[in-house]
Amino acid sequence: MEQHINQLVQWLQETVKETNSNGLVVGLSGGIDSTVVAYLIKQAFPEQSLGLIMPCKSADQDRDDAELVIEESGIKHMTIDLTDQHDSMFSTIKQQIENQGEWNSDKEQIADANLRARMRMSTLYTVAANYNYLVVGTDNAAEWYTGYFTKHGDGGVDIVPLLHYTKEEVRELGRALGVPNKIVDKAPSAGLWDGQTDESEMGVSYDAIDAFLNGESVSDNDAEKIEMMHERTAHKRALPKSPPDFHHFTLE
Numbered sequence: 001m002e003q004h005i006n007q008l009v010q011w012l013q014e015t016v017k018e019t020n021s022n023g024l025v026v027g028l029s030g031g032i033d034s035t036v037v038a039y040l041i042k043q044a045f046p047e048q049s050l051g052l053i054m055p056c057k058s059a060d061q062d063r064d065d066a067e068l069v070i071e072e073s074g075i076k077h078m079t080i081d082l083t084d085q086h087d088s089m090f091s092t093i094k095q096q097i098e099n100q101g102e103w104n105s106d107k108e109q110i111a112d113a114n115l116r117a118r119m120r121m122s123t124l125y126t127v128a129a130n131y132n133y134l135v136v137g138t139d140n141a142a143e144w145y146t147g148y149f150t151k152h153g154d155g156g157v158d159i160v161p162l163l164h165y166t167k168e169e170v171r172e173l174g175r176a177l178g179v180p181n182k183i184v185d186k187a188p189s190a191g192l193w194d195g196q197t198d199e200s201e202m203g204v205s206y207d208a209i210d211a212f213l214n215g216e217s218v219s220d221n222d223a224e225k226i227e228m229m230h231e232r233t234a235h236k237r238a239l240p241k242s243p244p245d246f247h248h249f250t251l252e
């Protein structure tokens with residue numbers, strides 16, 4: 001893993017240089033993916049890296065864990081609480097749709113959750129613009145393949161250094177970087193509602209997704225679920241769909 005860490009750090013440094021940026025910013029949730037990214041960007045840019053804690057009705061434990069990451073990694077940081085802004089924005093939108101008598105309460109939880117992820121994205125880009133930094137994503141290979149992220153939310157980023165690493169490999173990177181065990185061993189959660197865990201929501205374990213990605217055998221049931229998630233989320237990994245070119249010119 002040492003070699004991977006060196007290569008990733010070097011890639012981060014080269015990418016910042018190539019893009020004429022000044023550094024890197026990441027949202028810090030207290031989960032292993034953003035923790036590994038925080039340690040990597042701190043190594044790549046000790047003074048020009050930033051971790052943002054953005055609580056939004058988040059569990060106290062997640063905030064404590066994010067603060068532990070800051071303490072242990074030494075990364076520069078800010079806390080921007082989005083709870084009130086999210087409440088205000090969500091209730092305004094809900095009210096307007098309710099006025100039409102068209103509010104779909106079955107979709108309330110997921111709509112509320114995805115707005116949190118998109119408000120974090122907007123916050124990260126506002127901070128990135130101020131410092132001329134790039135926004136670093138935290139998606140790993142398992143999340144990317146299954147599309148387990150919010151389109152233009154946590155998926156709305158400039159670079160994704162962990163894209164080729166399975167969840168277990170991200171944990172291995174974490175151990176090699178010296179991330180505290182309690183963070184490495186914590187159950188993955190998007191933290192978008194009380195008690196949410198990735199594995200219970202997806203109905204398939206990261207071990208199974210990792211095995212599938214490694215070409216190892218998994219149950220038919222797991223393979224079917226993974227393939228279905230992959231197909232349904234193809235749009236999240238593609239550019240916006242456009243009609244055929246009806247004009248006689250080509251956009252560059």
Ligand SMILES: Nc1ncnc2c1ncn2[C@@H]1O[C@H](COP(=O)(O)OP(=O)(O)OC[C@H]2O[C@@H]([n+]3cccc(C(=O)O)c3)[C@H](O)[C@@H]2O)[C@@H](O)[C@H]1O
Nearest residue numbers: 110114117147148149150151154189190191192198201235
């Ligand atoms: N075929 C298609 N072509 C083009 N666009 C299509 C489309 N189907 C849906 N869409 C669009 O995509 C939207 C649905 O996608 P999206 O908004 O992403 O929403 P969706 O995939 O329904 O929800 C996001 C999922 O990611 C999970 N998540 C989110 C954030 C963080 C994490 C984590 O691991 O930390 C996990 C979250 O718990 C939830 O299960 C639709 O509202 C529609 O606008």
Ligand SMILES: Nc1ncnc2c1ncn2[C@@H]1O[C@H](COP(=O)(O)OP(=O)(O)OP(=O)(O)O)[C@@H](O)[C@H]1O
Nearest residue numbers: 027028029031032033034053054138154188189190
């Ligand atoms: N409270 C938060 N503050 C700042 N960023 C957050 C917060 N919650 C989520 N994020 C951002 O959204 C990303 C996606 O969350 P995700 O849960 O997939 O990753 P994680 O929490 O780092 O790891 P895990 O998947 O193991 O929980 C996080 O990596 C982080 O960048």
Ligand SMILES: [Mg+2]
Nearest residue numbers: 029031189190
């Ligand atoms: Mg998480």
